[in-house]
Amino acid sequence: MYEIIVQNLLSPVVLFFVLGLIAALLKSDLKFPSALNETLSIFLLVAIGLKGGIELSKYSFQEVISPVIATLVLGSLLPIIVLFLLKIIKLDTKNAIGLAATYGSVSIVTYGAAISFLDHTGTSYEGFMNAMVVLMESPAIIISLILLKVLERKKEDSPVLTPQKLAFQSPVTALIDKEVLKEAFFGKSIMLLLGALLIGLIAGEKAIPAIQPLFIDLYSSVLILFLLSMGLTAGERLPEVKKHGPKLLLFGIIMPIIGGILGVGMGHLIGLSLGGMTLMGVLAGSASYIAAPAALRTSVPDANPSIYLGLALGITFPFNLIVGIPLFYQFAQWLS
Template sequence: MYEIMIQNILSPVVLFFVLGLFAALVKSDLKFPSALSETLSIFLLVAIGLKGGIELSKYSLGEVISPVIGTLFLGSILPIVTLLLLKTIKIDKKNAIALAATYGSVSIVTYGAAISFLDQIGTTYEGFMNAMVVLMESPAIIVSLVLLKIMEQKKSEAHVFSSKTVAFTSPLTTWIDKEVLKEALFGKSILLLLGALLIGLVAGEQALPTVQPLFIDLYGSVLILFLLSMGLTAGARLPEVRKHGLQLFLFGIIMPVVGGILGVLVGTVIGLSLGGITLMGVLAGSASYIAAPAALRTSVPDANPSIYLGLALGITFPFNLLIGIPLYYQLAQWFISF
């Protein structure tokens, strides 16, 4: 595992992230134009979606149903796991829910780095895993908002709660603002991923001559530029995380490991390959800083962005990039050998 970690750390993708992180910490004047960062983000979302759709066109529904169920399960259970871990930290309800949505959803860029890692070490994976990224974006956000409503209305006479049943007198659409549902299901990142996925699925392999020169061949190079930008952003967020103490810092490391173990376990149970299990671990161990924050700004405005964004970008993202990805790969190897 040590050799794999060193190989990952010395890859250009990680080194450029470290360069951006260093530039932010020494307060360099290096900056990325916001329009360029946005363009790079759009490129990565479209590339992952197209590649997933083209690969998905090769599989039948029966071959992907188990991964779909496993992904939806992870997206639904991870917010609950997050809240249970946060019970050991003195943190208010709104920020706890924000962290639950953030850590239940997925980081597209971490997933992209994991693909680069697998390609570098020559490990194959199921092409439909790119489609699982899309599926895991929304469930955690929706589940977290439902949990918030349950917590807020726990003492209400209109709702009856017990260890076995929960009775609701209001439909789900009255619990969550329609704009929040719209953001969770049709926000920019999800719309681009899902749209590109469907286009790739419909076009199939005949689309390769058109999309490969830009979206496949140049993917690694664009990812390097984007991670340089992410390094600058993460470095700027680190001081905000330090304000909230050691316990929150440790949560930003422990939670991805817990999520990664759950993801690897689910991937093993549904029979994925070594690469597929690793990616399932990466999906479960990453934290969103695109889709989830966009929804949280509307639904939980009282939550502090410096906590959920600072932790996801300043702690969990670098941890996964340096240690988490090779760790999930090693865990996948151990689980397969059992």
């Protein structure tokens, strides 16, 4: 276990993240242009979606139905677990919903780092796992926003859903409005992932020569640049997270462990390989800072971004890079 952690810690992916973290904490003038950050994000989303679609085209419906169901179950269950834990901490409803959506969804970059880790250790995994990243994005966001509406209905003084408003709304509209659905299903991240996935699925392996020079050969190098940028962002937001007390910081470490163990266990239950179980653990144990924050900004504007984004980037993301990925791998080995 110790050797695995050291190996992951000394990988270029993690070291560049640490470089960005140190640069931010030391108040360096190192900055990434916002346009470059956007470009790197788009690249990673398209690359993962394309590879997922191409790999998915190799499998029959019967082969992927179990992983699809398992992924949707995890994405729906995790927000409920998060809200239960945050009730113990006594965090307010809006920020608890923000964390539920964030920790129920998935970190694409953490997933990419896990792929690099498995490749480095020579561990094979099911190719259709790339497609599960897309499926893991939306359920937690939708479930979290529905839970918010349900919780607000229980409050007599709810400013969002009053009895008068409910009288003119259908049950579905009362729980979740069109803008929420639009953001959850057609937001930029989901559109890129799902669109690239479908293109890869339709084109199949014959698309590899066209996409390999950019989206396959350069993937690891672009991931390094993106992690350097994420290190800068995490370092800037780390002091904000500390203001909310040690209990919240502890949540940022405990929740990925709980989610990761559930994910690995679910992977074992449906018969995934060692690499597949590890990736399922990473999906369940990571926290989104792309799709979920984009949805929360419009759907739950009262939730504090410094909490859900700062915790995901400043605590959980580095924890998973250094400890989480090898921990899930080790747990998957035990089950194997």
